[in-house]
Amino acid sequence: MQRQLQDYQTINAILSRITLPVSNQTKGNSLVDVELTQISCANIQIQDLKVDHAELSESTQRLSIQSSYFDLDCTFRWSYEVGFLEGGSGIGFADFRQSQIQIDFDFSSPDFEEFPPNDFTISFCQDDGFKVSNLEFDGDGLGLSGYLLNSIDFLLRSTVEEEVGIAACETIEEKLGGYLFIFIHSCIFWLTLSCIFVSVLRHCDVKLSLQSF
Numbered sequence: 001m002q003r004q005l006q007d008y009q010t011i012n013a014i015l016s017r018i019t020l021p022v023s024n025q026t027k028g029n030s031l032v033d034v035e036l037t038q039i040s041c042a043n044i045q046i047q048d049l050k051v052d053h054a055e056l057s058e059s060t061q062r063l064s065i066q067s068s069y070f071d072l073d074c075t076f077r078w079s080y081e082v083g084f085l086e087g088g089s090g091i092g093f094a095d096f097r098q099s100q101i102q103i104d105f106d107f108s109s110p111d112f113e114e115f116p117p118n119d120f121t122i123s124f125c126q127d128d129g130f131k132v133s134n135l136e137f138d139g140d141g142l143g144l145s146g147y148l149l150n151s152i153d154f155l156l157r158s159t160v161e162e163e164v165g166i167a168a169c170e171t172i173e174e175k176l177g178g179y180l181f182i183f184i185h186s187c188i189f190w191l192t193l194s195c196i197f198v199s200v201l202r203h204c205d206v207k208l209s210l211q212s213f
Contacts, residue, residue: 008046015044018175020072020167027155032082034152036092041074041164058111062123066102070129071095074164078137080149093136094160100129103172122173127165132157 022039047069054062074096079089104124107117135157137149149156 008049011049012045015046016042018042018044018171020044020074020164020171022074022076022160022163022167025159025163027152027159029152029155032080032149032152034078034080034149034156036156036160037077037079039074039076039160039163041072041094041096041167043071043073045071047071055112056106058113059109061107061109061112061117063105063107064102065105066100068098068100070099070101071097072099072164074160076160078149091138093134093138094132094157094164095134096130096161096164097133099131100126101168102126102129103169125169125172127169128162130161130165130168132161135160 020041022041024039025036027034027036046067048067050064050066052064052066054064056062074094076092076094077089078092079087081087102124103122103126106121106123108119108121109115109117135153
């Protein structure tokens, strides 16, 4: 069963508060070695969201969340060294537009017909759907820096895409997974408490009925 959500204002308001920290990277070729540091991604927005539900077994159900229009903006500091020549440094910008992401949550229960879910796992997180639509370097300007950076543009672009995808999945597993864990166990606690309360009331009703005779 698949459902496509239409209103993303509330979701985007939550996503806009999230920042993805990305680990430092060093890439290069025969001409130059470039180091990317202080990589940070924010302004996360989605333009579509599909939710799919499937029963895998009596004890496992899967909730899949997918977006094909996942946008975010990243900034970083770059620096390079090239042999005996003077290096360069500056600020870089990477814009991600219409990237894709999918997360699968597998919920477990002894039997869903009788019990609510008591645990879950993130069985899949797509980290290879992030695509850089624009990559810019600001600092030393054109000339040697521009030539050297352009010579490894594809390498830097693919590196940023890969690392941002990994960071996105790690953040989702840490933050969203943590929220879901708390939510599920809170629901189980209150449901158990409600069942105990109902059982006590029923027991009292029985005692009162017996005492009335």
